[in-house]
Amino acid sequence: MVDAGAKPLVTITGVTGFIGSQVCLSFLDCGEFRVRGTVRDTKNEAKMAPLRRAFGEHFAKMEFVEADLLNAESIAQAVAGSTYVVHTASPVDFRLPTDEIVKIAVEGTMAVMKACSASGVKRCVVTSSMAAVCAMAQTDKPNIDTGFYDESCWSNPARPEGLMGYTKSKTLAEKAAWDYVQSLPEDQRFELVTICPTMVLGPTLLSEHLSSGMMVLGYMNGSKTECSPGEMGVVDVRDVAKQHLEAVRRPDAANQRFISYAERKRFIDIAQDLHDAFASKGFSVCNKLKEGVAEKDARVNN
Numbered sequence: 001m002v003d004a005g006a007k008p009l010v011t012i013t014g015v016t017g018f019i020g021s022q023v024c025l026s027f028l029d030c031g032e033f034r035v036r037g038t039v040r041d042t043k044n045e046a047k048m049a050p051l052r053r054a055f056g057e058h059f060a061k062m063e064f065v066e067a068d069l070l071n072a073e074s075i076a077q078a079v080a081g082s083t084y085v086v087h088t089a090s091p092v093d094f095r096l097p098t099d100e101i102v103k104i105a106v107e108g109t110m111a112v113m114k115a116c117s118a119s120g121v122k123r124c125v126v127t128s129s130m131a132a133v134c135a136m137a138q139t140d141k142p143n144i145d146t147g148f149y150d151e152s153c154w155s156n157p158a159r160p161e162g163l164m165g166y167t168k169s170k171t172l173a174e175k176a177a178w179d180y181v182q183s184l185p186e187d188q189r190f191e192l193v194t195i196c197p198t199m200v201l202g203p204t205l206l207s208e209h210l211s212s213g214m215m216v217l218g219y220m221n222g223s224k225t226e227c228s229p230g231e232m233g234v235v236d237v238r239d240v241a242k243q244h245l246e247a248v249r250r251p252d253a254a255n256q257r258f259i260s261y262a263e264r265k266r267f268i269d270i271a272q273d274l275h276d277a278f279a280s281k282g283f284s285v286c287n288k289l290k291e292g293v294a295e296k297d298a299r300v301n302n
Contacts, residue, residue: 010248011036011082013067013075013112014089016047018213019127019197021054021205022241023088028058030245038067038078038089046208054205069108072115079115084248087112088127090173091166098165105169106176113180116190123191123254125247128174130198130233131155131167133259134297141298148301151196151257193247197240197260198233198300201270219271222284229294231266261300 010027014020015037027035035058039047042064052059067078069089079085091104109126116124134141135155142148155171157163163171174194181192204213218224240260247253268289275285 007032007034008083009034009036009081010084010086011038011079012086012088013038013069013078014087015039015064016051016206017088017092018204018206019200019237019240020088021051022202022237023086023127023244024051024062025055025058025205026238026241026245027086027248028055028062032249033084034063035061036063036065036078036082038065038075040066040068042066050205050207069104069111072107072111075108075111076115076118079112079119079121082119083122085112085116085121085124086127086244086248087124088244090127091169094164094166096165098168101165101169102172105173109173109177110180113177117184117188121190123193123248124177125193125195125244126174126177127244128194128196128257129167129170130196130259130261130300132171132174133196135159135163135167135171137161144296144298147298149259149298150301151259191254193253193255194257195240195243195247195260196257198235198262200237200240200260201234202237204237216270216274219274219286220278220283222286224271224286226288226290227268227271227286228290229266229268229292231264231294233261233263233300234265234270235260235262259300264299266294 010033012020012024012035015024016039024035024037027033042048065078067074087109089108091101132155133153134149136153137156137159138161155167157168157171177192181189239262243258243260271285271287275287279285
C-alpha cells in the first residue's frame, strides 16, 4: 500500500462548482493523489454539506483551504506544495457586467499561473470552454458544410460581431494562461493543459442554483413553452471530470489544448429526453418546437 504522504498533491480550485466538484470526486476516487480543494468559505454549510454527502468517506481525507480568485496571496497559499494544479474556478454568471466577469476570470487565472511558478508545480490543467474556441469572426469560421472547429481555433474578442461577456472572459483567461507560460524562461516553464468543454450536462453533486443548468431548468419548470430550432454540442460532466484527471495523468497531454465534446444535439431533442423522463412525475416539461430555421454552424472535429 502506498503511503498517503508519498502521493503527489493536487490542488483543485473551485470544488464547490458544478464541474469542479465532479473533477474533485474523480481525483478522490482514483486514489492516486492527495487532494486539496479551494473554497471561498469553509464555514459555509450551504456549500460544504453537499460535498460532504457526495464525497462520502473521501471527505475527511481531503484538505480544504479558503481562496478567492481576486486575492492572489490566498491563491499562492492554496497552491503551495502542490505537484499538480487543476484550475476549474471561474465565474459562470451571465448577469455580471462584461468588465467584471473578465476581471475575475483573467486575474484569477493569472494568480494561479504565478502561484504555479512560485511553487514549482509540474503541470497545471485549466478548465476553459468551447466559448474560447468557436466565437471567431464570421469571415474566419470553418466552412459550415465541410469544415470543423478544432483545437487550433480561437474565439476573437475583437471580432466585428462582438462578444458576450462570458465568452470574452473564457477566451482572454485561456490566452493569458498560454501567454504567461510562454513568457517564462524555458527552464522555468511548467506544463499546461487546457480543457474546452461544449455545453456541460449531467448530474450535479450540488444543491444550489447552477448557471450551467438554467437551460434544463427552463425546460422543466414551465418557464419555456417552446424550444429553439437550434442545436449545440454537449458533453457529460462526468466525462469532463475524467478528462481533467487524464490531463494530469498522461505525460503526452502536456502543453496541449483539448475540446471536450460528445455529440451535437438539437434543443428539442434535449427537451424531449427530459419530457420522457420527467413529465410523468409532474414536471411541466416543454417539448414543442418553435417555428423557424436554425442558424447553421460548422461541426466539432472529434
